[in-house]
Amino acid sequence: xxxxxxxxxxxxxxxxxxxxxxxxxEGDLHGYAILKRVAELSGGRMxxxxxxxxxxxxxxxxxxxxxxxxxxxxxxRKRKHYALTTSGREALMERQAQWDVVGDALxxxxxxxxxxxxxxxxx
Amino acid sequence: MSEQFSVDERxxxxxxxxxxxxxxxxxxxxxxxxxxxxEDNLRGQVADLRAGGLDDDEAFLVxxxxxxxxxxxxxxxxxxxxERLWKQLVLVPEAPAEADRRWRDxxxxxxxxxxxxxxxxxxLALGDDEAFGLNVAFAVLPxxxxxxxxxxxxxxxxxxxxxxxxxxxxxxxxxxxxxxxxGSPGMTYVLTATHLPVLLWLLLGVAYTGGAxxxxxxxxxxxxxxxxxxxYFALIALGGGLLMGLLFGVFGVVDIEIEPFVQDWLMxxxxxxxxxxxxxxxxxxxxxxxxxxxxxxxxxxxLTLVLLVAAFVALLAGGPLTAVDRNLLILMDAILxxxxxxxxxxxxxxxxxSPGRPFDWLQLALVVAAFAVDVVALTAMVARIADxxxxxxxTAALGLNLVLxxxxxxxxxxxxxxxxxxxxxxxxxxxxTRYLPVxxxxxxxxxxxxxxxxxxx
Numbered sequence: 235x236x237x238x239x240x241x242x243x244x245x246x247x248x249x250x251x252x253x254x255x256x257x258x259x260e261g262d263l264h265g266y267a268i269l270k271r272v273a274e275l276s277g278g279r280m281x282x283x284x285x286x287x288x289x290x291x292x293x294x295x296x297x298x299x300x301x302x303x304x305x306x307x308x309x310x311r312k313r314k315h316y317a318l319t320t321s322g323r324e325a326l327m328e329r330q331a332q333w334d335v336v337g338d339a340l341x342x343x344x345x346x347x348x349x350x351x352x353x354x355x356x357x
Numbered sequence: 358m359s360e361q362f363s364v365d366e367r368x369x370x371x372x373x374x375x376x377x378x379x380x381x382x383x384x385x386x387x388x389x390x391x392x393x394x395x396e397d398n399l400r401g402q403v404a405d406l407r408a409g410g411l412d413d414d415e416a417f418l419v420x421x422x423x424x425x426x427x428x429x430x431x432x433x434x435x436x437x438x439x440e441r442l443w444k445q446l447v448l449v450p451e452a453p454a455e456a457d458r459r460w461r462d463x464x465x466x467x468x469x470x471x472x473x474x475x476x477x478x479x480x481l482a483l484g485d486d487e488a489f490g491l492n493v494a495f496a497v498l499p500x501x502x503x504x505x506x507x508x509x510x511x512x513x514x515x516x517x518x519x520x521x522x523x524x525x526x527x528x529x530x531x532x533x534x535x536x537x538x539x540g541s542p543g544m545t546y547v548l549t550a551t552h553l554p555v556l557l558w559l560l561l562g563v564a565y566t567g568g569a570x571x572x573x574x575x576x577x578x579x580x581x582x583x584x585x586x587x588x589y590f591a592l593i594a595l596g597g598g599l600l601m602g603l604l605f606g607v608f609g610v611v612d613i614e615i616e617p618f619v620q621d622w623l624m625x626x627x628x629x630x631x632x633x634x635x636x637x638x639x640x641x642x643x644x645x646x647x648x649x650x651x652x653x654x655x656x657x658x659x660l661t662l663v664l665l666v667a668a669f670v671a672l673l674a675g676g677p678l679t680a681v682d683r684n685l686l687i688l689m690d691a692i693l694x695x696x697x698x699x700x701x702x703x704x705x706x707x708x709x710x711s712p713g714r715p716f717d718w719l720q721l722a723l724v725v726a727a728f729a730v731d732v733v734a735l736t737a738m739v740a741r742i743a744d745x746x747x748x749x750x751x752t753a754a755l756g757l758n759l760v761l762x763x764x765x766x767x768x769x770x771x772x773x774x775x776x777x778x779x780x781x782x783x784x785x786x787x788x789x790t791r792y793l794p795v796x797x798x799x800x801x802x803x804x805x806x807x808x809x810x811x812x813x814x
Contacts, residue, residue: 264397265398266397266398266401267401269398270405281423283423283424283425283426283430284395284398284399284402284423284424284425285395285398285424285425285429285430285433286425286429286430286433287398288391288394288398288430289436289437290433290437292434292437292438292710293437295710296437296709296710296781296782296783297781297783298780298781298783298784301778302710307397309400311393311396311397311400312393313394313397314390314393314397
């Protein structure tokens with residue numbers, strides 16, 4: 235696991251929705267499992283403030299992108315499970331297209347920053 | 358309440374979690390369900406940290422810290438659930454300065470209430486019933502609007518626009534040469550006088566939202582405010598009526614005539630005053646009535662459904678549609694408006710996240726019944742118009758019925774989608790707030806365009 239990187243608040247806010255939707259596309263999960271998956275995917279370098287995930291999930295639920303169901307955990311406690319809905323899947327596709335564009339542009343910027351000699355070293 | 362959460366280290370993990378839960382629940386924006394969700398997270402985190410080698414206390418502390426600053430989290434919850442935000446005056450727990458502000462608000466409000474009383478009294482002093490009917494809304498509502506402009510720090514531009522629009526409407530309706538035959542005013546006068554308060558009320562909504570009238574959540578707040586205001590005003594009027602009865606009784610026994618005083622001085626100040634104080638109470642005591650709204654809608658939704666079915670039968674039993682009594686049609690409009698108000702009010706009080714419940718089906722039944730009544734009433738109206746031609750009253754009634762029909766149709770469809778899990782309740786809510794300007798537009802047409810169109814008859 236890598237060291238934690240501080241990620242700017244705005245960037246967290248922008249990337250949280252596609253990340254959550256994408257993680258839920260792999261299967262239904264409860265809140266804490268989503269957080270664990272985020273940590274896992276980023277190799278532990280990205281960690282959200284736990285409490286902030288839930289208002290986000292509720293917003294996605296209100297907008298119909300995810301659906302939620304109360305269930306019971308292994309320990310027999312109340313636990314809310316979230317699942318991606320059809321419109322959530324569509325929203326995810328849309329976000330993915332947007333991020334692809336942003337990612338492409340950024341990659342090129344990083345490449346120029348690295349300079350031609352570095353690029354040569356990579357080759 | 359923004360002090361740090363402290364752990365009693367002697368208590369076991371379960372006790373610590375209990376304390377933490379109680380501490381979380383002190384925030385009004387966080388419901389027990391949210392707390393259960395957060396607790397599940399906390400327990401998961403603690404379990405993982407302990408598996409990683411930490412002891413109970415350490416794991417608990419780290420898990421609590423990872424949860425984040427609870428003030429921030431609760432603010433996020435409040436932002437997401439604006440219907441909960443409505444319950445609290447401020448996002449974070451109240452500071453002493455807030456309490457001071459509340460008293461200052463009350464002071465300003467009482468001043469404005471006295472102003473409204475003076476305006477109503479001066480209007481009455483003119484002794485012109487027609488002028489009173491047209492202007493009473495202008496005598497009261499601007500004072501309430503001024504209160505909102507003050508408490509919401511309305512920008513000069515918005516305030517100027519509102520004042521300009523209100524003044525233009527006031528000048529127009531007062532200059533209209535309404536025809537008066539045998540001392541009783543004509544149809545267009547009555548239509549203008551009844552639709553004017555609706556138009557002004559929706560303009561007031563702009564002040565209520567602090568200028569952010571396009572915002573869905575703020576519009577919903579205004580709907581809630583309107584519903585609660587009606588309840589508070591009714592309660593105050595009830596109590597006031599009781600006191601008045603006792604006053605009359607006491608002075609009747611000692612043989613002192615107080616009726617002139619009550620009529621000339623007490624009522625012109627008491628009624629607008631009660632209205633403004635009711636508005637202030639709604640603002641200051643949101644959470645109290647919040648508990649009443651769901652109960653009231655649950656009691657009245659089934660009753661109104663019964664009323665609607667009865668109205669439907671009465672409409673059909675009244676003989677051929679062309680011969681339906683005019684008064685019955687007017688009553689139908691009143692019932693439909695009541696249904697819409699009830700619907701709007703219960704939608705505004707509902708948690709948009711809770712799944713479809715039997716009560717939602719009841720609400721759908723109410724919408725369908727109202728739709729059926731509206732269609733029959735519309736048919737009767739069209740038949741009458743085909744029979745006897747257009748008049749201002751018939752056109753106004755037809756227009757109102759069409760506006761209601763579209764509103765009901767949209768609500769019914771979205772509710773049906775929601776109940777079949779094809780849509781969200783959020784969509785139902787948004788349809789309501791999006792449709793509100795249609796009422797303002799229709800009221801404006803009736804107030805401003807009808808009198809000249811129907812030659813002020």
